[in-house]
Amino acid sequence: MATSSSRTLALQRNSWEQNRFMENLMTKIFSFYDEQSLIDVTFKVSNPTALVPAHRLILAAASPYFENFFNGNQGTNPVIEINDIDSDIFEHLITFCYTGQALITVNNVTAMLNAAIILQLDDAITSSVDYLMIHIDEITLQGAYALERETQCEVLRQKIIEYEIQNFMEISRGDEFLNFDVEELQRILESDNLHITREEDAYDAIKRWFNYDVPARQEALPLLIGCLRLPQLNVDFLMKHIQPLPGCELLAFKALSWIREPIARPMINMRFTEPRGSVLQIVMNPKVQQYNKTEDKWEEYGSIKIDYEDYGTILKDENLLFIGGGKSDATLNVVRSWNIRNKTWQNLPGMIQARSSHCVVELNDTIYAIGGFDGNNPLSSVERYTTSDGWKLVKSLIDTRYCARAVILNGKIYIIGGFNDNKLIKSVECYNPDSNTWTSCADMKICHNSPGVAAQAAAHNGHIYVLSRRGAERYDPQQDTWSQICFLEVGPGRMTCVSLNNELWAIGGKSKSTDKSCASVFDEENFCWVERWSLPESEVRNCFVVPESLLSSI
Structure with missing residues (x-):
């Protein structure tokens, strides 16, 4: 049984000794897996039917799913049936538990992500999401949106948000943009890292989204316009485009005052005044x-x-x-x-x-x-x-x-x-x-x-x-x-x-x-x-x- 003193001793090893020890240990574990030596559990997986051997200790260390399962009533069975994951995907993820790598392709990334979520393999989830975003042109942004809705994967959601911020100009011209909910659009517009050529581009995107369903979105318009760096717009633009918008009169007045009366700025309550970051x-x-x-x-x-x-x-x-x-x-x-x-x-x-x-x-x-x-x-x-x-x-x-x-x-x-x-x-x-x-x-x-x-x-x-x-x-x-x-x-x-x-x-x-x-x-x-x-x-x-x-x- 590992004690606190033994863990402390391990941490105090010099890095060369520790790296050599870990390398030798992992080499031995890989050889056990390759040779199917000391196997203590076998999974029977469907579609197509296959038997996948493994070691309980390795899987439990890699995933809370396996740790909890092996500690449960059925975890002691020598053969365990898996019915909700295809056999090739399951075998890839078992290999991931040993190597930290999996064969992810455009064709299997959706199934790989779904299975990694079921098996609670966080690193495999991250690898699948990273692969998906790198190959977004082949998978399509619409495909990524659909997968995020299906899986409710927080890692994928955050990566999509980063992508939307980085590629806002292109995304704001697409049809999918018109169906963004208010919270999603607000989160993007608030970002200091929003990739736009000029602040007017963000305004154009808001107007396009707003005009798609004016009655339902009129209440949200001031909230989104308030995400703009309004003092970075010129006076003519503020008076011509911002002031006439329903509910945005006060926002325009504050921005105009900020520009025209620098001495009064400490008394003007505005969320965003500086250029994006x-x-x-x-x-x-x-x-x-x-x-x-x-x-x-x-x-x-x-x-x-x-x-x-x-x-x-x-x-x-x-x-x-x-x-x-x-x-x-x-x-x-x-x-x-x-x-x-x-x-x-x-x-x-x-x-x-x-x-x-x-x-x-x-x-x-x-x-x-x-x-x-x-x-x-x-x-x-x-x-x-x-x-x-x-x-x-x-x-x-x-x-x-x-x-x-x-x-x-x-x-x-x-x-x-x-x-x-x-x-x-x-x-x-x-x-x-x-x-x-x-x-x-x-x-x-x-x-x-x-x-x-x-x-x-x-x-x-x-x-x-x-x-x-x-x-x-x-x-x-x-x-x-x-x-x-x-x-x-x-x-x-x-x-x-x-x-x-x-x-x-x-x-x-x-x-x-x-x-x-x-x-x-x-x-x-x-x-x-x-x-x-x-x-x-x-x-x-x-x-x-x-x-x-x-x-x-x-």
Whole structure:
């Protein structure tokens, strides 16, 4: 019998000893399962009939359902009948109890989720929901809604809400949106992370929903209009569109007073006055700069002096990770983490391969380091990092490449352009993490060296955008085709690209009008670039959209 002292002793083991012990233990358990050794329970499952052997202890540890069942009157039977789960799904989930992995597909994800809920396998529920949301284009949002109603699964409900917030512009134009209940729509509109181009877009969505059933929804209209960031709308809009709405006169009056009488703001009771909570931060070694939307200016947020370059950088949770890089004649495998909230550094496990001028991305809570240069030769190797497994090599690229760029779209990684040896290349490859394979895509029309890249499934119609001083183009993965878009005319300087509030932004490069680094936004409707801001006088190395909740006071 385990005692508190034995559990304490186990926790005090050094991590290497503990990891080795757990690895050996799990290897033995897997072998017992594979060899059907020491089996103490067999399930007889229908449709089609099959016998599934297992170990009570493992299943009870994995699921409260099995723990309670085995402690019940029928739990001691050597053969137990299961009638409400298909045999192949049940066997997948028994395997999950041993390995933490299951073969989830588009065809079986619904049955897998239903069965995982019955068996109270929380991790399998999460895996099924994550798979469903990654493959939402195949399953369809309507299918996800129907499954959530059927299962009442809270994990799926939360993921759908996140998806609705991220893809609000597209969803608000669909028929399903017209049947949203008030509470659901209010929850979405209140979000600081709502992905809209401008506050007027949220207003347009409310009006479309309201006009679908005016008599039944008239009472809810002020509640939803009150979720808008009304002071961010201009006076003409407030007077023309908000004030005439039934029940919204007081909301419009408060917003107009807020705008016209700043001194009176402490006495005005309004729920939402600030812009929604996405903040743009740019990394310009040795500084991190942050855009202040209220004052329309850039401010220094922190110092990140690094004495090497050509590293890869990603935003992971509340940290900026700096991965690999080069210093003098040395190529590095180091990984360092800078916490955005408290502005402190931490060293993380180093990569297997030292590399610089490589690509780094995060997909499904896994970090990938792709290609690059080892100091002598371009690389095709790819490795990925998880907190449980550390760095592991995965399938190599088809082509060696460095100074390329990578982007995530629809659950896959696309790596674009760069150099192969000393030659610029147009080639593009796509990585599928489910099959651990790289496939070739259509070549770009232009060669790009360290271009800016961005992708957003909903706002940009499933396109990948690539731009550099050589030109700009976009990729349609459904058609596997590239098309050129209007040229962004900027002078020398590093350039990066980001999707902010459902708009495509080019950050960096010198403005021809001011001779300063600039930020420009792509006006898709008029098919042109519009220069918005001047940037601090430094080279832009990376740009990230950071939730305001992570930021410390400047």
